[in-house]
Amino acid sequence: MADPKTAADAPGVRRRGPGRPPGRRGDASQTRTGILEAARTEFAARGYAGASVRAIARGAGVDPALVHHYFGSKDRVFIAAMDLPLDPETLVGTVFAHGVEEAGGRLAESFVALWEHPDTGTRLLAILRTVVLEGGSNPAFREFVGAELTARLAERIGGPDAALRANLCVSQILGVALTRYVVCLEPIASTPGAELVRRLGPILQRHLNG
Amino acid sequence: MADPKTAADAPGVRRRGPGRPPGRRGDASQTRTGILEAARTEFAARGYAGASVRAIARGAGVDPALVHHYFGSKDRVFIAAMDLPLDPETLVGTVFAHGVEEAGGRLAESFVALWEHPDTGTRLLAILRTVVLEGGSNPAFREFVGAELTARLAERIGGPDAALRANLCVSQILGVALTRYVVCLEPIASTPGAELVRRLGPILQRHLNG
Numbered sequence: 001m002a003d004p005k006t007a008a009d010a011p012g013v014r015r016r017g018p019g020r021p022p023g024r025r026g027d028a029s030q031t032r033t034g035i036l037e038a039a040r041t042e043f044a045a046r047g048y049a050g051a052s053v054r055a056i057a058r059g060a061g062v063d064p065a066l067v068h069h070y071f072g073s074k075d076r077v078f079i080a081a082m083d084l085p086l087d088p089e090t091l092v093g094t095v096f097a098h099g100v101e102e103a104g105g106r107l108a109e110s111f112v113a114l115w116e117h118p119d120t121g122t123r124l125l126a127i128l129r130t131v132v133l134e135g136g137s138n139p140a141f142r143e144f145v146g147a148e149l150t151a152r153l154a155e156r157i158g159g160p161d162a163a164l165r166a167n168l169c170v171s172q173i174l175g176v177a178l179t180r181y182v183v184c185l186e187p188i189a190s191t192p193g194a195e196l197v198r199r200l201g202p203i204l205q206r207h208l209n210g
Numbered sequence: 211m212a213d214p215k216t217a218a219d220a221p222g223v224r225r226r227g228p229g230r231p232p233g234r235r236g237d238a239s240q241t242r243t244g245i246l247e248a249a250r251t252e253f254a255a256r257g258y259a260g261a262s263v264r265a266i267a268r269g270a271g272v273d274p275a276l277v278h279h280y281f282g283s284k285d286r287v288f289i290a291a292m293d294l295p296l297d298p299e300t301l302v303g304t305v306f307a308h309g310v311e312e313a314g315g316r317l318a319e320s321f322v323a324l325w326e327h328p329d330t331g332t333r334l335l336a337i338l339r340t341v342v343l344e345g346g347s348n349p350a351f352r353e354f355v356g357a358e359l360t361a362r363l364a365e366r367i368g369g370p371d372a373a374l375r376a377n378l379c380v381s382q383i384l385g386v387a388l389t390r391y392v393v394c395l396e397p398i399a400s401t402p403g404a405e406l407v408r409r410l411g412p413i414l415q416r417h418l419n420g
Contacts (some may be wrong), residue, residue: 041381076376107332112420124224125345126340127343129343129345131392131393132338132339132342132343132388132392132393133342133343133395135335135338135339135392136392136393136394137395140393141393141397142393142395145393145395146395146396150395150396163396163397164398164401164409165392166399167294167389167395167396167397167398167399168386168409168410168413170385170389170395171382171386171387171388171389171390171398172381172382172413174385174388174389175380175381175382175383175384175385175386175388176381177384178342178381178384178388179377179380179384180381182341182342182345182346183341183342183345183346183351183352183355184345184346184352185355185356185360186352186356186360186373186377186381187373187374187377188374188377188378188381191374199374199378200378203378203382203413203416203417206413206416207413
């Protein structure tokens, strides 16, 4: 993600010509905040699929190039606006870095590491609560997961039922998050992280293998 | 569960002697409602493990025998007070009726049937939302699941890690509930119930087998 302090050097800003409106606010941090506010409004109104960087820029009163400069593509805007502690593209890249046969174990490791880090764990908990509360009434998160996580996982694992297997894999992960970190069921809540990874890896691998 | 209209014939009431206080209210339905209100207060204050039928009766101003008459043991009082659409004892009995080797498939069937019935599905959704929102702040649900579901499942499947495997099995079920019925991720949200049972059964069986 670009550092706002380097904004003057970035392509999005350098490309700003006489015909393009400048950022409404002079301060880079305020501009960034304004874009994120406009993004949350746009995602809430149109979901993830229906939202566009152009409309978010319009809502923030800035040039679309500035949105691209600060955040990159639409998925990165969503990740920043929702304060997600991971991005699916990097996650899937890391998990499949050593091939599909090791992906289950690596996914289990990433999941436990993310939830057990105080900063990312707190944010994941907040997201899980929001998603459960809003459920079907807010399609943005569902569409984001479908477009950015399920699709990427399915592409890696292949096969006609790859998307369903990807969903089942995600559901096992979310279920462990719910029982271990939210409800704190015993004994899973106090099982050491390494032991949980050892148990969960083969199950996730089975989902990925089909 | 006893029908309040037959209260006069039931042992709890028949055993009421001169030394025992009668129900504070004459009307059976009001007495029942009063017991459930007292039960919710008691479970919220002391959790499931710390609550007692005696204290619930005291809170409702009735004889403990009347609580036993209307609801049976503490687990039944909890089920009624929380409006749970299933009781773990019956569920585990049904699931293991044809032996442990068929339990995964039967558990998958029971899960899908409960969630897809309009009445029980709505109640399960409400419970899941409450549990996620309250999380660790309300131990009653966690203690109830531990004492009444995890323990029963673990007893049936056996082995030193039976309770952890029971938790992992429950976590897979809760995760599918979350992705299919709450977040409505595709394609799992629109997968036919029978197909989901066919997929989920062997996964749950694997958790149960260890």
